[in-house]
Amino acid sequence: MSAAPDPRTAPGAGTGPGRVFASLRAQLHAAAEEFAGGPDALEGILLGMVDDVDRAVREPLEIFPVCHHSPASALAMARRLREKRPKVVYLELCEDMAPLLTELRNCRLPVAVQAFASDIDGFPPDWAPLSVVAPITEASAEYQAVAYALDTPGVELVLVDRSSDHVFQWDARRPAGDDQEEETREDGAALHGEAVGVEIGDLRPRFAELEEHLLRHGRVRHWSEWWHQYVEVPLGDGDHDTYRQVMFLIGSLFRRLAPGDGDRVRVDEDRERHMWTRMREHLAATGTDPADCLYVCGAFHAASRVEEFGVHGADGFEISPRTTTTWQYGLIPSSHAAIEAQFGLASGSVSIAAAQWAKNLRRTRVKPYRLEGQAGTKKTPEKKTPAERAAAPAAIPDLGPAPAPAPAEDRLSGFLRRPPVLDTLDEAELLGWSVDVVRAARRNGYLASTADAIAVFETSILLAGMRDRAKPTPYDFQDAAVTCIEKDGVPGRRDVRRIVEIMMGGDRIGRVGYEALPPLARDVHDRLAPLELNLQQRGVRRALLDMASRPELRSCSDVLWMLRRLMPHGAARPVMGERRLGERSVQESWDLALGTHQRALIELGYEGVSLEQVLEQRLRRTAHGARATTAEVLAAVEDATLYLGGRRLADELGHRALEVLAGERTVDGAPEVLRRVRGLLAYYRTAEPVLPPWIESFVRTGYAHYCTLLPTAFQDEDATTGQVAAMLGFLFSMEGLALSLGCDRTQLELAVAQSHxxxxxxxxxxxxxxxxxxxxxxxxxxxxxxxxxxxxxxxxxxxxxxxxxxxxxxxxxxxxxxxxxxxxxxxxxxxxxxxxxxxxxxxxxxxxxxxxxxxxxxxxxxxxxxxRLPALDDWIPPWRRPPAAPRAARPGPAVGAPRGAALLPAHPATCDALAELLGCAGEWAPAGGPPPAATGAVLLPVHPDTCDALARLLGCDEPWAPAGTAPRPPSLTGRHPDTAHAVAALLADR
The missing domain is CATH 1.25.40 (Serine Threonine Protein Phosphatase 5, Tetratricopeptide repeat)
Known part of the structure; x- marks a missing residue:
């Protein structure tokens, strides 16, 4: 902070007009001596503020300081424009946004002028996409200046602020949470997204202690309420000189008490140098008299102390060239809530400002400027014929020589010494507010009654009195309504604070008209015209598509699926129907909210002229990105097949997937790769006569690639089990195709054998x-x-x-x-x-x-x-069941003969092998001869182990009888007579 006044603006500098504020300087000098005990830094600050005001007032090119979205600034601007009738209006707005301002007449305010860049060159890649927005409302001085300049013949509008490219060139990228003067990042909840906001006249103290002091002594909660009470209302009835001097003084105070942040100071001063340089260049090129010009800027920049200040300032500032980034420009819808969120204003403050603007117009009968045919405003009078216009008085004042400005007078002394005017209580207005808020609360589920309306009325007066105000402000009324109605709960989706904001004007949301939309957005509306829905309106619209009876709706279906792929969730949401590889729905149902997501649709228009072009560009950008994975490229192939059709782009992206797969050294994307390759293979096998060459190469390369990585993946701790399983799934499921294409299965066997x-x-x-x-x-x-x-x-x-x-x-x-x-x-x-x-x-x-x-x-x-549960008691798991017993041989053809006897002559070789296995050697009896003496009983003592095994198999587990004792009766006959007879028949005597 500078403690001494600028030598070029010291008292006595210049001629007579420089002595205008001599009395004010003397008063502030005496006040500094009284409160500070002598001249010190306080005197330097106070006198320096007067010097800043004096310097700005004496500038030949009239400076009009404003505060953004301030009804007092807009009212003073409308008055001054009708009085001065300037021929050139210099406006603090990005100079590259000038061509867009004529499209404001096709929109319903509030809207934001936007510069957008997706392909950047000269900035870090992680900054993309770049977006700059400048919101405009009707209750703003900048809109009054734009409407006057565009609808008044012979008036030139010149934007003098840095370009959108310079916004990011000069952006120091301060850490998140660092307050910024006119460039703040929003949390993404409002319509502006993550765009950088450029605003005229962000007038707020940067010195935290100063703001806290003002709020505490003003008995208010936030800065918006303080501004409304102590600046907005007093300046609403002030004359032009008083308004200018007060705004210069406030801007100088905030400027001199701002922290000495080098980056912020540098950006502020560079902006001021840039604007004055551009204005001097324009004056020199056109020869315009500075007295016929008006410079509209924020009060913070009006009290500037740079050497380039003024039409006679220094010319040493050099404007750096822009980068080669390609910028796209358009209008996007804005809202009161978006402006409040982006620029750190209190919730509802912009809506209250809009209500105050309408009230000021009714009270002062000032006729504001509105663009001819402006959407969302009152209907303009019918155009008259040339003869009628010649006979009637001119609607717009003649731009003849402007009256000479009156000598500047000291209006600050009287304004600062004047006690605050206490507005009388407007009981009718307050009573109307109280009744309306109770009615709105009951519609939202509150149990409000007439008693609550009376309580809100009385509490509003009480709160205003406690805050030294005779007339309750909207903020007092809001606090009273919350206290008396909301009590301990919110029954609906709106609380009372939000109900009051809606009652005061609501969160007005702008809309960009059809004629102001980019070609892509207009093309989308044209292609969806067969749906016969008003997609420009906000809210959800239900679309029913029956392609069987109306084949022309298939093109609408294609557009909707691409919108679902390109736009945020909720813009186009399918309720019924799906689109997958090889599948098309005959009937579909959609919920469409293109009006709500108009900003996203407009930004699509910055990337191309059709949805197909934008989608193709995004798919290529994804596939050829530096960090693209095989799964992402395969997803791009699938999207190209689903939404664009044809084989050209899909084949191109497929070859790219092959390149990415060959270069990968990890298996992170193996599950997704397996899923997508299976889907593409199934689609091509059913929809194409032959497989595309790229997918054959992909299977062949993937088989070898995953075989190579398999041993490492089994041992790598970072590779999950699911990823390794996906690798094996690719190898086993694609094995048949891979082997037919020339792969070797030995490679897989070796890879598994080497895995530990x-x-x-x-x-x-x-x-x-x-x-x-x-x-x-x-x-x-x-x-x-x-x-x-x-x-x-x-x-x-x-x-x-x-x-x-x-x-x-x-x-x-x-x-x-x-x-x-x-x-x-x-x-x-x-x-x-x-x-x-x-x-x-x-x-x-x-x-x-x-x-x-x-x-x-x-x-x-x-x-x-x-x-069933009862069957569980007797159920035996399959893995615990004994092997099933062999089925008995079918009976031979001879009736009454042993069943085994039929097997012997039919299979002599098998019978000899069984006899040799059981130790029974003998010869076959001649045909018709007597059988040999040996019987099957001789096998028991000869082969005891075999007999024991056979006994266990047949359920006979008794031990052998001791030698010389009577043999125990065989258990086979008693326990298993059928089995014993079958064995006897099988081992019948030969």
Whole structure:
């Protein structure tokens, strides 16, 4: 902060007009001595503020200081424009936005002028996309100046602020949370998104202690309320000189008490140098008299102390060239809430300002400027014929020589010494507010009554009196309504504070007219015209598409699916119908909110002239990005096939996917790659006569690629079980196609043999792969699972093995029965002390790591387990059932002959082998001859081991009788007579 006044603006500098504020300087000097005990920095600040005002007042080019969205500034601007009738209006707005201002007449305010760049050159890539917005409302001085300049013949409007490109060139990218003067980042909740806001006249103290002091002594809650009470209302009836001097003084105060932040000061001063340089260039090029010009800028910049200030300032400032970034320009809808959020204003302050603007117009009868044909305003009078216009007085004042300005007078002394005017209570207005808010509250579910209206009325007066105000302000009334009506709960979706904001004017949301839309947005509305819906209005519209009866709606369906892909969620939402590879719905139902998401649709127009072009550009940008993955490129291939049709772009992106796959060294995207390749293969096999060359190359390259990465992935701790399972799923499911294209299965066998995982889940996955390759049998796999359950040291990690088995269902779905058996054995064999702590781990492991594969496991379990509860008592699991006994041989053709006798002559070789195995050597009896003496009984003592095995097989487990004792009666005859007879017949004497 400067403690001494500027030597060029010191008292006495210049001629007579420089002595206008001599009395004010003397008063402030005496006040500084009285309060500070002598001249010091306080005197320097106070006198410096007067010097700033004096300097700005004496400038030959009239400076009109404003505060953004201030009704007092807009009213003073309308008055001054009708009085001065300037020929040139210099406006503090980005100079490259000038061509857009003529399109404001096709819009309903508030809207924002936007500069947008998606392809940037000269800025860091992570800044993209770049967006700059300048909101405009009707209750703003800038709109009054624009409307006057555009609708008045012979008036030139010149924008003098830095360009949108320079906004980012000069942006120091301060950390989030650092307050910015006119460039703030919004949280994305309002219509402006993450755009940088450029605003005329952001007039707010940067010195936190000063703002806190003003709020505390003003007995208000926030800055918007303080401004309304102590600046907005007093200046509403002030004359032009008083308005200018007060605004100069406030701007100088905030400027001199601002923290000495180097970056912020540099940006502020560079903006002022830029604007004065541009104005001097224009004056020199056109020869315009500065007295015929008006410079509209924020009060903060009006009290400038740079050397380039004024038409006679220095010319040493050099404006840097713009970058090669391509900027697109357009208008986007804005709203009161968006402006409040972006520029840190209190909620509802812009709506209250709009209501105050309308009230000021009725009270003062000042005729504001509005663009001819402006949407959302009152209907303009019908145009007259040339003869009628010649006979009638001119609607716009003649731009003859402007009257000479009157000598400047000191209006600050009287304004500062004048006590505040206490407005009398307007009981009718306050009573109307009280009745309206109760009525609105009842519509929103509050149990409000006439007593609440009376309470709001009286409480508003009470609060105003406590804050030294005779007339309650809208903020006092809002506090009273919250206190008396809301009480302890909000029954609906709106609280009372929001109800008051709506009652005062609401969150007015602008709309960009059809003629002001970019070509892409107009093309979308034209192509959706067969739906016969008003898509310009905000809100949700339901569209029903029956393509069977109305084939022309298929093109509308294509547009809607592309909008769903390109625009934010909710702009186009399908209720019924889907679009997948190889599938098209005959009937569809959509919820459309294009009017609500008009900003997003307009920004699409900055990227191309049609939806197809924008989608193709985005798909290419995604596929050729520096960090593009194989899964992302395959998703782009799928989108190109779904939305654009044809093979050109899909084949191009497919070859790009092949390049990205060959360069990947990780398996992070393996699950997504597997899912998308399977879908594309299924589509091409049904929709195309032959597979595209790129997908054949992709399968061949992917087979070799994943075989190479498989051993490393099994040992890599960063590679998850699901990713390894997806690799195996690609290898096993694509194996037939890959082998037909020339791949070698030995490569996969070697990769599995070289894999030695340490993780239990991956170990189980490796066992499943070995089963699929045939190097491990299912019986051996069951045996390993039994060993895991038998080891107390391994039981705690058994859920991880099960997780691996469940993941193995992706590459080897035939193991579902083995996995069910493994889980069932765990529940059947583990004791409760081990099972109960272990069960939550199992459930969370399966749910988090194998949620997609659990349905397959459940279906297999449903097939194995009984369907009814009573059957569970006698149910035996399949893996515990003994092998089924061999079926008895069918009876021979000879009736009454032993069944085995028919086998002997039919199969002599088999009978000889069985006789040799059982130790019964003999010769065949001649045909028709007597049988040999030996019988089957001789086998028992000759081959006791074989006899014991046969006895156990037939249910006979009695021990042999001791030698010399009577033989025990055979149990076969008593227990299993049928079986004994069958064996006797099979082993009949030869």
């Amino acid at each position: 995982p340490k993780d239990p889940a991956k170990t189980a996955l490796l066992w499943a792969a070995q089963v699929q390759l045939g190097t491990l049998s299912r019986q051996e796999l069951r045996a390993r699972c039994d060993e895991l359950l038998a080891s107390p040291l391994v039981v705690p990690s058994y859920p991880r093995y099960l997780s691996g088995f469940v993941h193995a269902l992706e590459p080897v779905p035939g193991l579902a029965d083995v996995v069910v058996e493994a889980v069932s054995n765990a529940f059947g064999r583990l004791p409760d002390a081990v099972l109960l702590p272990w069960l939550p781990v199992l459930i969370t492991t399966l749910r988090s790591n194998a949620g997609d594969l659990a349905p397959l496991l459940i279906r297999e379990a449903g097939r194995i387990f009984p369907a």
